[in-house]
Structure formats: structure tokens, C-alpha cells
Amino acid sequence: MEFEEYVSARGQELVxxxxxxxxxxxxxxxxxxxxxxxxxxxxxxxxxxxDPHHYVRRILVNEYLSMTRRRSFTEAPTAELDPQRTVPDPATAVVNSDDLWRALAGLSARERVVLVLRYYQDLDDRTIADVLGIKPSSVRATASRALATLRRTRQSHHV
Known part of the structure; x- marks a missing residue:
């Protein structure tokens, strides 16, 4: 596959x-x-x-994690999405939930990446571990902590 073909096939997925x-x-x-x-x-x-896509996905995830470690990095969930700028996707309805964005923003960058790769990208623990350069047991532990944090956040909003 040539680079231009890859970009055409997978560019929007990377975004x-x-x-x-x-x-x-x-x-x-x-x-x-x-x-x-x-x-x-x-x-x-x-x-x-x-799997060339796995390779490029790993580059993207590592760059995101690197960004979050920089002092100048600040993260705030977007208040409103511009429908002209977003790519239609069946998962968009779930992802755009304001409560979900707030809850995800409360997670560490690594926790967030693990949950996104597991539930949005549908990757197994071994593949996620490879993307992050950690052990599969660390993926499971990170996911468990992240889900516990999300549950606590959800409970505190419903009390």
C-alpha cells in the first residue's frame, strides 16, 4: 500500500x-x-x-500521551461540536454525551487512552499493551481503575 492510499483509507479514522x-x-x-x-x-x-495501521495508531497515541506530559498542555472538554467539522460516525452519539466528556476529562491521559482503545477501537488487552508499551496486566489494572473512577463520578452526579 502506498502512503497516499493509506491516508485516503485511514486518515479520517485517525482524526x-x-x-x-x-x-x-x-x-x-x-x-x-x-x-x-x-x-x-x-x-x-x-x-x-x-499491521501498518496499528503502527500509525501507536504513533498517534504516544504523541497524545507525550502532549499531556508537557507543562503547556491544558485539556478541557469541548462545550459544543461544530457539525460541519465532525466526521459522522455511529459512535458519535455516545461519545458526544456531555456527561461522558466530563467523566473522561477527569481521567488520567493513560486511563483515557486505555478506555478509548478498548471500547471505541475495540482492541484487546495485548494490542493495547503493545500500543502503550506496557504489559497486558497493566492495561487491565488501568482499565479497572478508570472504570471505578467513572462509576464514582456517575454515582456522585446521581446523588
Whole structure:
């Protein structure tokens, strides 16, 4: 597969992933652009990988996690989405829930990425572990902590 074909086939999916982990459309576009730029630089190596998309997805996730570690990084859920700028997706109705955005914003970057990769990207623990460079048991522990935090958040809003 040539790079241009990959971008046509998977570019919007990368933007959606970036949006889902960051909660910000402009940041999502930046994440996708950075991931594609890095993939382009080593495209010969990327296209030879067993799963080139997995390789590029890992670049995007690592860039997001790196962004969250920088001092200048601030994150706030978007108040309202511009329908002209979003990509239609069946999961959008769930993801755009204001309560969900607030709850996800309360998680650490790694917890958020684990939940997005598990429930939005439908990846197994081994694949998530590979994307993050951690052990599958760490993925399960992180997901468990994140879900417990979401449950506590939900309970505190319903009391």
C-alpha cells in the first residue's frame, strides 16, 4: 500500500481517534497530522509492518500521551461540536454525551487512552499493551481503575 492510499483509507479514522482521546477537534487534527508525518518519514518500514495501521495508531497515541506530559498542555472538554467539522460516525452519539466528556476529562491521559482503545477501537488487552508499551496486566489494572473512577463520578452526579 502506498502512503497516499493509506491516508485516503485511514486518515479520517485517525482524526476520530485523536478526537476521542483528546476531546478537541483541532488537537485531533494535529495528532493525526503528526502521526501521518512521522509515518511518512519511515513509510518503507511502516508498510512492511504486519499491521501498518496499528503502527500509525501507536504513533498517534504516544504523541497524545507525550502532549499531556508537557507543562503547556491544558485539556478541557469541548462545550459544543461544530457539525460541519465532525466526521459522522455511529459512535458519535455516545461519545458526544456531555456527561461522558466530563467523566473522561477527569481521567488520567493513560486511563483515557486505555478506555478509548478498548471500547471505541475495540482492541484487546495485548494490542493495547503493545500500543502503550506496557504489559497486558497493566492495561487491565488501568482499565479497572478508570472504570471505578467513572462509576464514582456517575454515582456522585446521581446523588
Amino acid at each position: 476520530r481517534l485523536g478526537f476521542t482521546v483528546s476531546g478537541d477537534y483541532q488537537r485531533a487534527e494535529d495528532l493525526a497530522q503528526i502521526a501521518l508525518m512521522q509515518a511518512f518519514r519511515s513509510w518503507r518500514k511502516v508498510r512492511k509492518a504486519d
